[in-house]
Amino acid sequence: MHVTGYLSLVMLSQHPTLSDMERIGLFTRLIDSFPKGHPLKRYRGDIYHEADRFHLVFGVMKRQGWTSVLINQQIDEHLASLEGPIPVTVTEWTDKLRAAVHEFDNYQVLLGQLNRQDIYDQPEAPDSNGHPFNLLEDPLIEKIILLLNYLAAGQDIPNSGDEMLFELLHGAWFNIPPQEIINLVIEVADRQYTEYITSLRRLLQEKVTAPPKNLFTPAVPEGLKRASGAIEKLIGLAAGTPLPLLLEQLLQETGIRDFISQSPDKEILEQRVNRFTAYITEEACRNPAMDLPLLVKLLSLMSRSARAWSSIEIHHPANALQALAPLYQPAAAPAFTRTGGVAFSPVTIATPTGPQIARLEVALENKLLQRFAMSATTLNNFLRCPLEFYYTILIRIPFPRNEATEFGSAVHWALEMLFRKMQSNQEVFPPKEVFIKEFEGYMRRRRASFTPEQFNRRLAYGQEVLSHYYDEYIHTWSTIVTVERNFRNVMVQGVPLKGKIDKLEFDGRSANLVDYKTGDPDKSRARLAPPGEVIPNGGDYWRQAVFYKILVDNYPQKEWKVTSAEFDFIEPDKNGHYHKVKLFITPEEVNLVTRQIITAWQRIQQRAFYTGCGKPDCHWCHFVKTYELAQTPHE
Incomplete structure (x- = not known):
């Protein structure tokens, strides 16, 4: 950049109006300062989720002249008007709203320290056409x-x-x-x-x-x-x-x-x-x-906030509580249910309509597919998008080791060690402290995979949730188990299958298959759902459960039979409750997933993985289009 241009921008930087980036920077400072137990603090997923709500709440408070004192008074009046015991859900959302308006006062302090003026403090707030x-x-x-x-x-x-x-x-x-x-x-x-x-x-x-x-x-x-x-x-x-x-x-x-x-x-x-x-x-x-x-x-x-700010609307009635409460009141989440006797439609793997990339040389194709075996991950990837299969499974692009995956690996390691030590100790589980130390040890061995902030946050979060998880289930865990079992060379109608199962709990030769899941259980409902009108091929978790049953039932070295599959959510929901979801898989579901396996296998053997799914939110279709790798796009 020319020196004159640089100097002119230095002069512009003296303008007292807060910029969009500075505003988000202040929001992140507020969120980073949340102490343990703060109603708005998050340990997983989008830890800066509150930044979007802060933008909306603080903006409307300034435009309407509402103070934190006024809003707290209206919350008190609302709670006093309720008859009988106050529901837990009401306490939760009012506590979150109180916490948010309290941060408004902290935001004002930071504005003063930065010597900036918010656009909403000006007599006429400018439009946002100039934002980046x-x-x-x-x-x-x-x-x-x-x-x-x-x-x-x-x-x-x-x-x-x-x-x-x-x-x-x-x-x-x-x-x-x-x-x-x-x-x-x-x-x-x-x-x-x-x-x-x-x-x-x-x-x-x-x-x-x-x-x-x-x-x-x-x-x-x-x-x-x-x-x-x-x-x-x-x-x-x-x-x-x-x-x-x-x-x-x-x-x-x-x-x-x-x-x-x-x-x-x-x-x-x-x-x-x-x-x-x-x-x-x-x-x-x-x-x-x-x-x-x-x-x-x-x-x-x-970039994320640009979409969030345009998709959330606040109405401005005279009452502040009426305007702000919807941002914090919980949306009704449908309970997960299993419907019996579902008549599944024939397998329909849609013909890809997305961008098409160049084929590999035939010799390289053959080499990559020579020892290929179908896993649950492979099947899910191919059904989502053939290009996802091509990039992540076939040519095996580097896999990002982010904080969520490393945290999940640490949890899986601690659980594996917990059960292995039980097996080597006359079926007596080790103390909770040993369990937590295994988690801590894994985290420290992988410390280079985290930023300092990520490591400290995930370590503290894991110590807390695993401690409560241990207390929740220590007296009900089965001791007749096999853990982290690899299954290979399993043939089903000519298709080789493989997989690694977290845990099998036995009653004779009958087994309950257990898969550990980290992450928010409330966000897993669609992935657990069997095929239906919205998700014709079923959710990823549902398909994984059925796939694993097929894998174990056809394992030639044992005569085990899976009678149920259970997803064990290691992290609690937003109310602090732990969940297990058990599926009793029907013969119809086994037949459906078997057909999915065979159809996907046939498509892969036909090299039908060079054309993307065409979905607007598909990362791999977007990647191919963005870098102009498409040869014959199908719009």
């Missing part, structure tokens, strides 16, 4: 932000972010043939079970720096050299370079600037990129202490 939300959804800007996220991930967790690097290598400015990227990904995956384990970034660097073995060694594509050189240089610059300068270096080193200058859409692309760089410079001037991890965190929250 729409810009953040531009395809080119999305790719630039993804690259910033990749650089930030390396600062938080060294050598992480391979799943982002896979996408970034497809950038048109690198001009790398897609097959070259696929070859790298497959080699990384093949090395995972050898002594030569590596990452996509390390393998890329290895390829471009290794001397030719002989005169006949193929030259490394220039695009790979350019990508590796740019990435390594930017990683070196990321930690100590001011954000505006880092962004400009990014555009230059990757070749994005050159790509734009040669594009037929040069003027449009230049305008968008310049708007984005100007915006980042403005925000960096407003907050000189902002580093790259904080920037990408706020950009992510802004």
Whole structure:
């Protein structure tokens, strides 16, 4: 950026009006300061969920002139008007609303400390046509932000972010043939079970720096050299370079600037990129202490908030409680029920209508499918989108190890050790402290997979929920079990099946199959549902349960029969209650999933995995379209 442009933005940064990014930054500071037990504190999922509601609540309070004292008075009056004992649900939502309006007062304090004026404090609030939300959804800007996220991930967790690097290598400015990227990904995956384990970034660097073995060694594509050189240089610059300068270096080193200058859409692309760089410079001037991890965190929250703020509406009656209560009152959730005697329709795996990518070479196809066996995950992925199967199962792109997956692995490890120690101790379970220590030990061994904030939050949360979980079930756990059992070489109508089951509880040869689930049980209802009008092929969890029954019942080394399947939710619901959902699988359900298995297997053997599902929210169809990998799109 020219010096004059930079200085003009510095002058703009003196304007006292709070920017959208600053506002979200204040919301995150409020949320990060929530103490343990705060009604609005979240330990899992979207921990900054309250930021969207803060925007709405604080805005309407300012426009209407409502104070926290007024709203608390109206809450007290409402509770006093109720007859009989106050329902727990009412106590919960009123406590949350009280907590939110209390944070309004804290927000006002932060505004004063920042020396900013909220737009709602001005006599006439300006419109939001100038905000950057729409810009953040531009395809080119999305790719630039993804690259910033990749650089930030390396600062938080060294050598992480391979799943982002896979996408970034497809950038048109690198001009790398897609097959070259696929070859790298497959080699990384093949090395995972050898002594030569590596990452996509390390393998890329290895390829471009290794001397030719002989005169006949193929030259490394220039695009790979350019990508590796740019990435390594930017990683070196990321930690100590001011954000505006880092962004400009990014555009230059990757070749994005050159790509734009040669594009037929040069003027449009230049305008968008310049708007984005100007915006980042403005925000960096407003907050000189902002580093790259904080920037990408706020950009992510802004992109999400743009959709949330436009989808939630607050009506403004005279009574503040009437306006704000709907934001915190719980929505009625339908109870999960199993309907008997359901007449399932024939298997219908829809013909894909999404983008189509280039085929692999036949020899490579055959190699990748040579030892392929169907698992529950494979079946679910293929039914969701054939491209998801292609990328995640067939060529095996790097799998993101985020805080949720690592936390889930730590929980599974602790449960496995709990039952193995019981089996080696005359069927007596170890004390709760031993159980918790196994969880803590796993978390510490994987500490490099978490940011410091993520590690501390997940560790404290796991200690609490596992302690209560142990107390809930210690006196009812079966001791006749097998845990973390691998099943291989199971043939069902010519289809090889495989799987790993968390736990089987036995009564003779009859077994109750148990699968542990981490995450919010309230959000699992659709995934547990059998086939119906809304989900014709059934939910993922339902299909997993039936698949595992088929797997165990056909296991040639044992004569076990699964009589029920149970999903054991390790984390409590929002009311602190633990749940187990037991399914008694019918012969009709077994027949249906068997047909799904056979149909999916046949499609895979026919190489019908190069065309996407076409769903508007499909990540892989979006990826193929965004990076222009589609050969024959079917709209």
